[in-house]
Amino acid sequence: MTMLTPVPAISIQGVGKTFNPDSDEQVVALDGIDLDVEATEFVSLIGPSGCGKSTLLRLIADLVTPTAGTIEVFGKSAHQARLDRDYGMAFQSAGLFSWRKVARNIELPLELMGWSKADREARSAEMLELVQLPEFGNHYPWQLSGGMQQRVAIARALSFKPRLLLMDEPFGALDEMTREHMQNELLELVSEVGTTVVFITHSISEATFLSNRVVVLSPRPGRIHDIIDVPLGDHRTEDTREEETYFKCATEVREALRHVGASP
Amino acid sequence: MSAGFTVPRRLGAVAPAAIAGLVLLVLWELGVRAFGIREFVLPRPSSIGQALADNWSTSEGVSTVSLRQAGWNTTVIAVSGLVVGVLLGAALALLATRYVRVGRTLTPFAVAANATPIVALAPIFNAWFGITSPLSNQAVVVVVVFFPVFLNTARGLLEVEVSQIELMRSYGATDLSVLGKVRIPNAIPFFLTSLRLAAPLSVIAAIVAEYFGGPQDRLGPVITQNASFARYAEAWAAIVVASVVGLALFALAVALERVAMPWRRPVDGQ
Amino acid sequence: MVAAAPGGSAESVGRRWVQTGLLVAAALAFASLLWEGYKIVGGLIEDRWPDVLPVGPDDLTMPHVWEIAGSFIEPVQRGSSEILAVSLFKAAGFTLLEAGLGFLIGTVVGLGLAVLMLRSTWLDRALGPWINISQTVPLIALAPIVVTWGRTTFLGDTVSVALIAAYLTFFPVAVNGLAGLKSPAPEELELMRSYAATWSKTLFALRLPAARPYLFPAFKLAATLSVVGAIVGEISAGIRGGLGRVILDYAGRYTTGPEKLYAAVIAAALLGLFVFGMANLAEARVLRGEGRES
Numbered sequence: 001m002t003m004l005t006p007v008p009a010i011s012i013q014g015v016g017k018t019f020n021p022d023s024d025e026q027v028v029a030l031d032g033i034d035l036d037v038e039a040t041e042f043v044s045l046i047g048p049s050g051c052g053k054s055t056l057l058r059l060i061a062d063l064v065t066p067t068a069g070t071i072e073v074f075g076k077s078a079h080q081a082r083l084d085r086d087y088g089m090a091f092q093s094a095g096l097f098s099w100r101k102v103a104r105n106i107e108l109p110l111e112l113m114g115w116s117k118a119d120r121e122a123r124s125a126e127m128l129e130l131v132q133l134p135e136f137g138n139h140y141p142w143q144l145s146g147g148m149q150q151r152v153a154i155a156r157a158l159s160f161k162p163r164l165l166l167m168d169e170p171f172g173a174l175d176e177m178t179r180e181h182m183q184n185e186l187l188e189l190v191s192e193v194g195t196t197v198v199f200i201t202h203s204i205s206e207a208t209f210l211s212n213r214v215v216v217l218s219p220r221p222g223r224i225h226d227i228i229d230v231p232l233g234d235h236r237t238e239d240t241r242e243e244e245t246y247f248k249c250a251t252e253v254r255e256a257l258r259h260v261g262a263s264p
Numbered sequence: 265m266s267a268g269f270t271v272p273r274r275l276g277a278v279a280p281a282a283i284a285g286l287v288l289l290v291l292w293e294l295g296v297r298a299f300g301i302r303e304f305v306l307p308r309p310s311s312i313g314q315a316l317a318d319n320w321s322t323s324e325g326v327s328t329v330s331l332r333q334a335g336w337n338t339t340v341i342a343v344s345g346l347v348v349g350v351l352l353g354a355a356l357a358l359l360a361t362r363y364v365r366v367g368r369t370l371t372p373f374a375v376a377a378n379a380t381p382i383v384a385l386a387p388i389f390n391a392w393f394g395i396t397s398p399l400s401n402q403a404v405v406v407v408v409v410f411f412p413v414f415l416n417t418a419r420g421l422l423e424v425e426v427s428q429i430e431l432m433r434s435y436g437a438t439d440l441s442v443l444g445k446v447r448i449p450n451a452i453p454f455f456l457t458s459l460r461l462a463a464p465l466s467v468i469a470a471i472v473a474e475y476f477g478g479p480q481d482r483l484g485p486v487i488t489q490n491a492s493f494a495r496y497a498e499a500w501a502a503i504v505v506a507s508v509v510g511l512a513l514f515a516l517a518v519a520l521e522r523v524a525m526p527w528r529r530p531v532d533g534q
Numbered sequence: 535m536v537a538a539a540p541g542g543s544a545e546s547v548g549r550r551w552v553q554t555g556l557l558v559a560a561a562l563a564f565a566s567l568l569w570e571g572y573k574i575v576g577g578l579i580e581d582r583w584p585d586v587l588p589v590g591p592d593d594l595t596m597p598h599v600w601e602i603a604g605s606f607i608e609p610v611q612r613g614s615s616e617i618l619a620v621s622l623f624k625a626a627g628f629t630l631l632e633a634g635l636g637f638l639i640g641t642v643v644g645l646g647l648a649v650l651m652l653r654s655t656w657l658d659r660a661l662g663p664w665i666n667i668s669q670t671v672p673l674i675a676l677a678p679i680v681v682t683w684g685r686t687t688f689l690g691d692t693v694s695v696a697l698i699a700a701y702l703t704f705f706p707v708a709v710n711g712l713a714g715l716k717s718p719a720p721e722e723l724e725l726m727r728s729y730a731a732t733w734s735k736t737l738f739a740l741r742l743p744a745a746r747p748y749l750f751p752a753f754k755l756a757a758t759l760s761v762v763g764a765i766v767g768e769i770s771a772g773i774r775g776g777l778g779r780v781i782l783d784y785a786g787r788y789t790t791g792p793e794k795l796y797a798a799v800i801a802a803a804l805l806g807l808f809v810f811g812m813a814n815l816a817e818a819r820v821l822r823g824e825g826r827e828s
Contacts (some may be wrong), residue, residue, distance in 0.1 A: 063724050082730055089728045091721045099743045099824055108739065112729045140824055166728075284660035373561060379754075379810035380803035381762040384777075387785035388799055391792065392589040392596075399588070464670040471672050472766050476785060484675070488770060491678040503675050510670030 007075045009164060009196040010037040010060060015069030016221075017055055028221035029055040033069070035215065035224065039163070042190065042197045044207035044214045046253065048261055052222025053200050054168060060198060061089060061166050074163065085113065087164035088157030092172045094149040096141040096156075103128065103137035106156045113160065127155035130189060147178040154186065158193065165190065165197045172202065180241075183209055187236055204257070208250040209241060216253065218260035226256040307497040315497035316504060326493045329481040335505040338470050338483040341398055342509070345405025346466035352406065353413025354455065360414075361421045361447060362439075371418065378411040386473040401473040408469040409462045413455070420454030421447045456521040463513035467506055566599040573598070597793040602800075605793040618794065622780065622801040629776040629805060632692050633764040636699025637757060643700065644707025644756075649737065651708075652715045665708055673701045674766045681771035691773045699763030703756040710752035714745025750817040757813040761806050777802050 015033040020026045030052040037043050045053040058064040059071055062082040073081035081087065088109075096105045106124040107115075115123070128134050131151040133144075141149055150170055157165060171179045183206060190197055201207050207214045211230050218225040230249045232240055240246055293309050307315075319331045327334070360367025386404045393400040424447055432442045474484025483506050490499040576591030589595060606619040647665065651658040677698050684694030718740055726736045768778030781802065784795040 058724070061724075061728055063727055082728065085730060087728070089725060091725070093719075093721060095719075095721050095725055097722075097740070097743065099746070109729045112731050112735055112739070142824070278663075280656055280660035281663040285664060369557075376807055376810070379758040380806035381758075381765050383762060383766060384781055384799045384802040387781060387788075387795055390785065391594075391788055391795070464667075467670070468672045468674060471675055475766070475770050476782070487675045488678060491682075496679060499676075499679065503672060506675065507671040510672070511667055514667065514670055 006039065008036040009039040009041070009074060010035070010198070011070075011072040012036070012056075012060070013070050015056075015059060015066045015071060017052070017059060017064065018067045021067060030059075030066075031221040031223055033222070033224060035227075037196060037198060039196050040194050041213065042187075042199065042211045044199045044201055044211040045217060046201055046204070046207045046214060046257065047217035047222075047225075048219050048257070050219035050222070051217035051260070052219070053217055055222065056217075057166055057168055057198060057200055061087065081164075085109070085160060086162055087166055088160070088162045090150075090153050090157045090165070090167045090170045092169040094141070094146075094153040096149055096152055098141050100141075101137065102133070102139050102141065102144070102152050105141065105152060106159050108156060109160055123159055124155075127159050130158070130192075131155045131185070145178075147174050147182060150174065150182060151185070154189070158189065158195070161193060163194075163196060165195050167197065167199045169200050169202065171206065179203075179206070180238075184238070186210070191234060204250050204253050205241075208246060208253055209236065214249075214253050216256040216260060225260050228252045228256065307500055311497040312500045312504065315495075316501040319498055319501060326489045326495055326498070327480065327486045329486065331486070331502060331505050334481055334483045334486045334502065335509060337479075337481055338467070338474070338506070339509050341401050341473075341482070342405055342466040342470040343513070344398075345402040345470065346409055346462060346513070348402070349406040349409030349466070350413050350459065350462060353410045353458070354417050356410075357414050357417035357421055357451075358443075360418050361443065364422070367418065367422070371415070374411055374415055378415060382408050382411075383469060383472045386476040389473075390476055390478065395478050401470055401478065404473040405466050405469045409466055412461050412465070413458045416454045416458035416461075417451055420451030424450050453521075453525055456517070456524060459517040459520065460514065463517045464510040467510040467513065471506060569596065569599055572596070594789065594792055597796065601793045602796045605791070605797045618797055622777070622798060625775065625777045625780045626801055626805045629761065629764045629768065629778065630809070632695045632767070632776065633699050633757075633760040633809065635693065635696035636763055637703050637760040638700075639696060640700035640703025640756060640760065641707050641753070644704035644752075645711050647704070647708045648711035648715055651712055652737075652741070653733070658712075665705065669702075669705050674698060674763065674770065677767045677770035678772070680767075681773065691771070695764055695767035695771065695773060695776075698767035699760040702759040702763040706752040706755045706759070707749070710748045711745060714748030715741045717741075717748065718744045746821065750813075750821070754810060754813040754817070757809045758806050761802075761809050765802060777805065 012033055012035040015030060016028070017030045018026055018028045033056065035043075045056060047053055055064060059066055060073065060078060062071075062078040065079075071078040074086055076084070076086075096102075097108070100108070103121070103124045106127050107120040110120040110123060124137065125134075128137055131154060133148060133151055133155075136144060136148065136152075141152070144152065150173075153170065157167075171182050174182065187210060189195075197210075199207075199210060201210075208230055214228045214230060215224060216226045216228065217223065228249060230245075232243070232245055232249070289309055292306070316331065321330050321332055323330050329337075360370070383404060385407060386400070389400040389403045393403065421443075428446050428450075429442060432446055437445070470482075471484040471487070474482050475488065478485075480486075480489070483502050486502045487499050487506075490496070490502065573591040573596055576587055576589075579587060580591060593601075606622075607617050610616050610618050610621045647661065651661060677695070680698055681691055681694040684691060684697075715737075722740060722744075723736070726740055731739070764776065765778040765781070767773070768776040769782055773779060777798065781795065781798045784791070784798050788795055
């Protein structure tokens, strides 16, 4: 450890979250979570249902407040990070507004930030190029396939070029082939922009392929069971899925999941 | 037409509404006194209450009939029309399920008919059944009630999830048992919601029909006669009676809903 | 979850209009046959067993279909140059004005209430039940009073009747509006929070657009109700110029011209249909292209 350690992108210390703390129906979703995510890192959260991964993501996003511990994003409180719009978010259902055309969907956060029409349109055009959907700006979401809608959702999340991307099973509803394709695209996108990513998934192969580290959570209450390094380097391709290291790491993740009770 | 807010189940949930109602009543009473609003704009609740009491069993006002009697007469017409309209609506909805193609062709006509001001038929019914006969007003209530009940119930019977029908067919079920086991249970919330709509509608339809002439011993004429002679407290008192009747029928419909489907929240109607 | 393309080619739209027209014509022809058939058969029955039928088949109670149709092109009154159809059209226009105004007022009030109840749960619970039962109060019965009050202020009779129409209109708009405003999924709301969007920005960017499929059925209902409110308001307040008064007059003068009453009632029905049709068209236009069924 050198004297000048860069500030981690996310610093989670001693975080716990209990829902309905004063009643009989209290649920301890998370307990004693310590995790640092470095800038430009790609970290996946994986675990059986009830392990609190969604809650953890929402704690980082300041959509939920912790009952114990602190969370810092880029050196400030999570709350301030949200107000400063330091992150973009993507969900399993693309969540596009059906009454807006694709380009206008991408422009949504920019509108809320008060960008001028010209700036917005320029940026949404740029993002459409980035996700390889340049001719679809004037279409309505229903005219696009699931994979395309998800690409638009990612374009929207990245439209204001945040340093952090929070994703809750964004590829969960897609078929296997589209999924792998989207994974490749996502990696290209975030390495181009240098974004830090926290990614929730149920898929071992997805977590292993995408991440620098995979965080395995155990359920009830949610705790970090293990963190597995995935030293596959920064330039992963189709071929990476057939490397030895890949299989080794995937197996580690699988073993860890077995320990916490997830069915194989 | 009701998923926006639920009818409260527990007493605690009723508190805000009760408070709001009381506040309104108090403001009304004080406001009229304080601002000296003239009686014809808005009589004080207390004067209305007084008129209600005075006219309940005997008429002190312009009309010759007591509020109790007039209320009863109108209620009889409203309820009889409601019952017939509901039964007809449900029956025809069932028929529409049996003869689907006929049903599908006729439904747009029903939707269109529902869009017309049905109460305008009142004078025609007067001509048909005679202006003194209760049948003419009952017919208006029947027609007004019939359409929403028919449309909603038919929707519930026909818009069943395809997967449920396929499941029944895979068991070799006949049309009749599909009807009984799948369609009718699916239709019940739609039917009950339409009852909620129809109940107060029946009272209003009865009163409006009464505006087109006929026997004077009913609520409609009591309201208009008192209003035209500037006896507004009495007119309002009659309106209170009409509202209470409508409310009672509405409460009955809601109670029926609770009893029949304790597990479900009401469904949007049209 | 890709929906089918909305609308269709100009040809198929045109074909649908023709189909509808034919269907309506067929229905009218069928109804006329039933009408005249009842008169003929009823006449025979009445000859044998008088007073058996609830509705008499005589020409006074049931004028012939062609008499009713013919009355539309006959002069309104003896010696008048205006035909009935034109006179009814003008009266319908007057009623439409009141209904339209009432619809506007009712919609504004209804939406306003919905937004208020969205903002405050307390108000939701306080006002909700009262709004629910507001329709049990036959305010229509208060029309004479509303009109009298209207005459003491600068508001004319038209506005007073419009207020009565508004009373019927605000209810479906408020109920459905609130349901629609509450309809967005939790994830969509989370998205807006992640943008640190204010409550009002979330209202305009998310909730209001999401409420439209709930609002349009309400608008259709409200449109037809506003016509009913206007007609009944006119009748009970004795206002001249609209269809309500015309119907009342012709009902009073029934024996001298029964077919006129039928014509007036038909005009009222057509007005209701017109307004309903307009609401449907508006919905189709606004939601065009979005691939959604409402």
